[in-house]
Amino acid sequence: MSKVKYYYDSESLSYRKIERKKRTTFKYIMLFLLTSFICAFGIVTIAGKFIESPKEKALKRELQNMEFQYQLLDIKMSEAEAVLANVAERDNNLYRVYFEANPIPDAQRKAGFGGINRYKQFEGYDNSKLIIESNKRLDVLQKQIVVQSKSLDEIALLAEEKEKLLASIPAIQPVSNEDLTRMASGYGMRSDPFTKVRKMHKGMDFTAPRGTPVYASGDGVVIRADSRASGYGKHIRINHGFGYVSLYAHLYKYNVRKNQKVKRGDIIGFVGSTGRSQAPHLHYEIKKDGVHINPINFYYGSLTAEEFSKLLEHASMENQSLD
Known part of the structure; x- marks a missing residue:
């Protein structure tokens, strides 16, 4: 009241x-x-x-968590960039050098994206700069990974070709040292055993007893195993690929047939004296892109340094050939 x-x-x-x-x-x-x-x-x-409301507190926690996650992402991207940079350096300075491939320029590896603004949807927020920068780095990183992946694919292909090349090059002596009587004649100007006229001897002669095994000097395919070539008698020709062809002449008999694939070290025939031959021996030739080359340069796969020196000394003597 x-x-x-x-x-x-x-x-x-x-x-x-x-x-x-x-x-x-x-x-x-x-x-x-x-x-x-x-x-x-x-x-x-x-x-x-x-005083914050429960909703505001929840949103603030979510924002703080997002910023923390972006900081972790930034650290992870820095680590990934460092690892990728190390791989790129080895790729350019080791792998591509070894396989004789041109290095990939940094401008190509680290190129960004031109043209339209790819990050417009991230503008207008409190953390726009952080989000845009993280997305830019991630896009560049993904592009670098694609470039590096293609480079490694190329290196793998080159390595496969290199492996084939190393296996295919005629790299061993076609007659074992244990079976050799002597190295009778080398590559170069030699006296013909029949006419006594000096002429070019396009291969090397290895004297060995009749029936001595003859080995394929590299991987390849037999393209001839016949006696239809003048002077060679029974002979075998192997196409090693990469422009290399080896010839094994004056054989006693064959151990392979035409179109047969052979591996380095396979027995392909046996020493004889067929064709234009003065005594049992193997006449061995190598051609590269159709041009005769000295076989002495291709024995790194089967001879020691001392054996090679002796072989080189005998091959250099201008004596008489056996065919």
């Missing part, structure tokens, strides 16, 4: 009851409500700046 208020009336010399008008009461009520609303709004606004 509200208190009744009075005022002193000096004219009537008495106290009179204060009568409040309804209009004034309504004005006071509205003023009170307005003041209360303003105070409440101010309190809420101020509290909002210092």
Whole structure:
């Protein structure tokens, strides 16, 4: 119950009851409500700046976690970039050098992406710079991986070809040292045993007893095994690929047939004296791209340094050939 208020009336010399008008009461009520609303709004606004709601707390934690994850991603990308840079260096300075391939320029390995803005969708956010930079590095890293992958595919192909080449080159002596009587004649100008005229001897003569095994000096395919070539008698020719062809002449008999694949060290025939021959021996020739070359340069696969020196000494003597 509200208190009744009075005022002193000096004219009537008495106290009179204060009568409040309804209009004034309504004005006071509205003023009170307005003041209360303003105070409440101010309190809420101020509290909002210092007190976080559960939703705001959750969003803030999510944002902090995202920034942490991007920091981890940045570290991982740095590590991946370092590893890839090491692989690229070995690729250019080791693998590609060994297999005689041109190095890949850095401009090609580390090229970015031109043209349209690929990262427009990441603009306008508080962390736009971080997100855009991370995506740029990731895209460049992915491109470098593609370039390196193609390079390694190329190296693998070159290695396969190199392996085939090393296996195919005529690299061993066609007659074993244990079976040799002597190295009768080398490559170069020699005296013909029949005419005694000096002429070019396009191979090497190895004397050995009749029936001594003759070995394929490299992997290849037999393209001839017949006696239809003048002077060679029974002979075998092997196509080693890469432009190399070896010839084994004056054989006693064959151990292979035409179109047969052979491996280095396979017995392909036996020493004889067929054709234009003065005594049992093997006449051995090598051609590269159709041109005769000195077989002495291709015995690294079967001779020691001392054996090779002796062979080189005998091959250099301008004696008489046996065919």
